[in-house]
Amino acid sequence: MIAVASAGGHWVQLRRLDPLFLEHDTYYVTTLEGAAKPDDGRAPMIIPDASRSEPLKLLLLWFRMLLLLVRLRPDVIVTTGAAPGLIAIQIGKILLRSHTIWIDSIANSETLSMSGKMASRFADLWVTQWPHLAETQPNLRYFGAVL
Amino acid sequence: MILLTVGTQLPFDRMVKTVDDWAVDEDRSDVMAQVGPSKYPTSRLNSFSFSNPADMRRLQEKSDLIIAHAGIGSIVTALELGKPIIVMPRDHERGEHRNGHQKATARRFQSVKGIHIAENEQELITLLRRIDTLIDAHPDATLSGVASDGLLDGLRDHLAGTFPAAA
Numbered sequence: 001m002i003a004v005a006s007a008g009g010h011w012v013q014l015r016r017l018d019p020l021f022l023e024h025d026t027y028y029v030t031t032l033e034g035a036a037k038p039d040d041g042r043a044p045m046i047i048p049d050a051s052r053s054e055p056l057k058l059l060l061l062w063f064r065m066l067l068l069l070v071r072l073r074p075d076v077i078v079t080t081g082a083a084p085g086l087i088a089i090q091i092g093k094i095l096l097r098s099h100t101i102w103i104d105s106i107a108n109s110e111t112l113s114m115s116g117k118m119a120s121r122f123a124d125l126w127v128t129q130w131p132h133l134a135e136t137q138p139n140l141r142y143f144g145a146v147l
Numbered sequence: 148m149i150l151l152t153v154g155t156q157l158p159f160d161r162m163v164k165t166v167d168d169w170a171v172d173e174d175r176s177d178v179m180a181q182v183g184p185s186k187y188p189t190s191r192l193n194s195f196s197f198s199n200p201a202d203m204r205r206l207q208e209k210s211d212l213i214i215a216h217a218g219i220g221s222i223v224t225a226l227e228l229g230k231p232i233i234v235m236p237r238d239h240e241r242g243e244h245r246n247g248h249q250k251a252t253a254r255r256f257q258s259v260k261g262i263h264i265a266e267n268e269q270e271l272i273t274l275l276r277r278i279d280t281l282i283d284a285h286p287d288a289t290l291s292g293v294a295s296d297g298l299l300d301g302l303r304d305h306l307a308g309t310f311p312a313a314a
Contacts, residue, residue: 009221016223017302034199034200109251109255125305127302
């Protein structure tokens with residue numbers, strides 16, 4: 001399993017799912033050196049960050065993510081966003097037939113993020129942390145929040 | 148020690164200036180400030196643009212109160228550590244973020260004990276002047292370190308259904 005999120009709030013939310021990740025053979029991936037290592041897990045692997053306003057950085061991130069995923073061949077990819085997570089499930093779904101899970105950030109309480117909307121195309125399981133948002137799309141699921 | 152943090156991605160000069168003005172007025176030298184790409188030249192804050200996650204976590208642990216933009220990372224970390232937090236959302240209409248999600252986040256968390264929302268600079272100053280009260284009155288309860296059982300079990304059940312042989 002791969003657990004991927006950009007540094008900051010997305011990573012804080014991802015790490016609250018540690019009990020699930022530690023039940024599997026999980027590699028963590030994030031965008032900043034120095035992210036804390038899970039007690040019983042591996043040190044996070046680092047990839048560059050990018051946003052949609054930085055096309056060259058996005059391209060670099062895309063290739064670095066491709067190399068990482070081809071090497072690890074994950075059965076499952078879980079992400080809480082943002083751009084690195086979207087790219088991971090895109091590559092995972094299309095090229096590697098990985099099972100992909102997108103959990104939209106709890107910050108998006110009124111509408112899904114742009115990457116969250118795009119994620120519906122690549123996510124086998126598409127999850128929001130807000131029950132009222134799950135009612136807006138037939139395949140958008142709600143189980144609870146990271147809090 | 149008081150810690151101000153506005154995240155690493157975008158400047159938030161309006162907030163940095165307000166906290167710096169307060170620190171000048173009250174002659175406080177114990178305010179650390181992680182200001183990201185903000186440009187405001189602070190005169191009293193001990194400011195730095197950026198710090199690695201481990202050092203940032205140590206500062207958050209050592210602080211008596213956190214002042215932050217309405218970023219989920221800052222709010223959740225304060226809740227996990229049981230620190231009172233003053234939150235001012237970025238205003239996308241002033242170009243402080245790409246959309247209005249920080250205002251929505253502030254509204255969602257405004258009723259949580261220990262989280263104090265400032266809609267603007269005036270409300271931020273008002274809260275800062277009461278900072279000792281906010282620290283003293285803070286509840287001891289902290290947020291557990293993990294996601295809700297509903298979310299964890301939902302994901303577990305989904306995986307078990309998808310990979311029946313592995314379950």
